[in-house]
Amino acid sequence: MKYLFDEVQRIAMGGTCFFEFQKGKFRNKFWLKDSLYLHADIFDSLNLYKLFSDFIEDFCCYAPNEVSEEEWQNLVAKSKENVQWNNVIEELSPWVEECFTRHKCFSICGI
Numbered sequence: 502m503k504y505l506f507d508e509v510q511r512i513a514m515g516g517t518c519f520f521e522f523q524k525g526k527f528r529n530k531f532w533l534k535d536s537l538y539l540h541a542d543i544f545d546s547l548n549l550y551k552l553f554s555d556f557i558e559d560f561c562c563y564a565p566n567e568v569s570e571e572e573w574q575n576l577v578a579k580s581k582e583n584v585q586w587n588n589v590i591e592e593l594s595p596w597v598e599e600c601f602t603r604h605k606c607f608s609i610c611g612i
Contacts, residue, residue: 504543504589505596511538518612520544520562522593525604527565537596539589541612547585552576553609562611569606573597 511519511532518541523533544550544562554560556575557568568576580590600607 502592504539504592506538508534520612521610523608523610524600526567526606527608527610531610547589552579552586564611566609567606568609570601
């Protein structure tokens, strides 16, 4: 993957400046084995705050955020307007689609 990292890659990179994508509702735990991670530098350089804050109610870079299937579909549609946003969303899509087979949402834990 180009933008997202699994647990092993995140640990190898070191540091804690990652957005964590967790399956389901946030359960007051971090660094889960089945999470995906997006480095804050990538988030900032691609201006992903603009994309996420437009479609995720009260999106916060420093707290957990729940993303519903409807919000996800809106993110997917909007991402098509920007090649880099689209690349990130396409990379995340298989994980999200698998998540929605078992959960009604996924969580994005801010840095």
